[in-house]
Amino acid sequence: MFSTWGDYAYRFRRVIPLVIIAAIVALFAIFGTQLGDKMSQEGWDDPHSQSTKAAAIEQEIFGRDDKGDVIVLVRGDEPHSATSPEVKSSMTVQLNALKQKYPDNLGPITSYFDNGPKQMATEDGRAAFASVAMAGTGEDVLKNFRIVEKDLRNIKVAGATVEIAGATAVSDALDEGMSRDIKRAEVYALPAVGLLLLLVFGGVIAACMPLLVGLLSIMGSAGVLAILASFTQINVFAQSVVTLLGLGLAIDYGLFMVSRFREELAEGNTIRDAVKNTTATAGKTVVFSALMVAVALSGLLIFPQAFLKSVAFGAISAVGLAALLSVAVLPSIFALLGENIDKWSLKKQTRKRSEVVGGIWGRIPTFAMRHSTIVTIIIVTGMLLMAIPLGGIKLGGLNETYLPPNQDTRVAQQHFDEHFPTMRTDPVKLVVKSDDPRAVSQIYQQANKAEGLSGPFQISQATKDGVTVLSGSVADRNNYSRVVNYLHDLSYDGADIYVAGTPALEVESINALFAKLPWMLLYIVAVSFLLMSLIFGSLIIPAKAVIMNILGTGATLGLLTLLFVDGVGSTLFNFTEGPLMSPVLVLIVAIIFGLSTDYEVFLVSRMVEARARGLSTDRAIRFGTATTGSIITAAALIMIVVCGAFGFSTIVMMKYIAFGMVIALILDATILRMLLVPAVMHMLHEDNWWAPAWIKKLSEKIGHNEQLATPTTVSPHSRNLPFSELMKRMQEDKDEL
Known part of the structure; x- marks a missing residue:
């Protein structure tokens, strides 16, 4: 199947690249350039939760709660420095x-300075504020803030400092940080990756191929996201994740394709046969690898949050596009370039396979197999130990603490919360529906008995159409659950009580995630196991892969908890430790599992290929690890470089994802794939390849064991042995293990 496509790619080598590249450029020009205007800031919460329903009731009766949109905070060092007549005027x-x-962008302004409530100033007069509402609802709120932001920040008074805080200001700061992250990745990561590819391939032309796939993937993904945003809500955070995953995987896939094509040429194949063999082997692996990553990401669709769904749609599109470009465009370009793929080379020709197997990448699996028991015990024990901190994980919601400690908006919000702890912009609310006036009084008294409030509830919306809204503040924002759970248990005959506000949204969102998480994990494991069974023609190898992926994911999450919850290294990396945002935790689980499976497919596919051509189990393990070791390491380094650009993000949740991917890649590409996989497969020996006959037949139908073209003579430019001859000699060698 894949060999046939390789033949088509060769025959239509002048048409296929032009058509696909033109389509990608058109997609970006028509749709991708409009992406920024279609991104949403919403979608973090469970739309089916009680708090969401309560917010809808409040908005229907009273309009949107806009009192916390923007806070203009005036602070001074001396008593009454913020409340003097001069400052008020x-x-x-x-x-x-x-x-x-x-007038069209602003809503009501409630100001202490213009005969506002006395509660809007501290008793000593060192702080006072005005609440500035933005006009509109949904995305219009943020758009209006950006229109007035410059003038807001230009407000000055003598003898005091003016700061801008509030929920909308925090959202804007987070959005701006993410936009800078994407630009940083594109400006800094691509040149760094290009240099790394030049070192890997030693040739300018070869190094440009994966970069081409990466650039086209970014452009195409932007177009796809813009189209999706016309039909469904796409969170602004999705663009960062799509850029991170799409760019990294696109370059990785291009790397694997280029490496295999050069290897086939070095073995003496004609250009046509090299293209066919590359597509039948590396091309097939890329397709199934992308499918495995897509399966892991599609698990996010199980959750109700629109944010996770938008990331899933965007990331699956990016990964699929990366695979399509690698398999559809690159083989045709290879056919056009031929041996010119090595033009402008800075080093000698591609090493022959016998040299690779006899080198360091062949000695590593040999060591692991020779000491398989002790290697397995040490690595598994180490992984379990690294997972221990995961027991102390804490989850929370999106707030200003995701910004850098010295960021202006974050500092302003913290100052406001310190001066006015009972008037925070993230209150917990009770929406009461009842025609009985006594109901509100009784519920008010019960609500104030909750432990963990920073002050008594206040009536934020007086009774209208039988609906009353009470508002309070939770003292410890890292532990909303105690207060929210108490309020959920309130009841009164003849009254409907809904818990609302940011604390309730966070608690209910976390509960919804944990309710769905087991189903996501079951789905990912089951479908990944099935797909790997078809790819490898075995049931044992997929089972081993799933167990190793779970080990690697647990170890990664444990180290992330140590960093971001316990705060190890927080000063060095400029972030504040605290609860992790629950949707981001689910996202990183899907990403890590997908990436782990990605490298498993690349590694084991080469072992299966060697085994199918007559090598013993140990020889196949050694050959597969040796011939993919340097490429997997280079691919991991490329992903680390791309992730590293996001690791310098000003947004903590982007740091979390970037650091998570870096840790997972380091563990996966070195300890797991190079040592644990050979050790465990050596111990399983012939059992590795077991599967029912029907699994093996299905595996063959999708391209497993495709007949590859082999050279009859060695081409003049290569000193390498033909692949079949190498296999024969390796089989005849004395067993070194």
């Missing part, structure tokens, strides 16, 4: 001018 003039300049 200056602030009133500036806020009125702002309202007159932007």
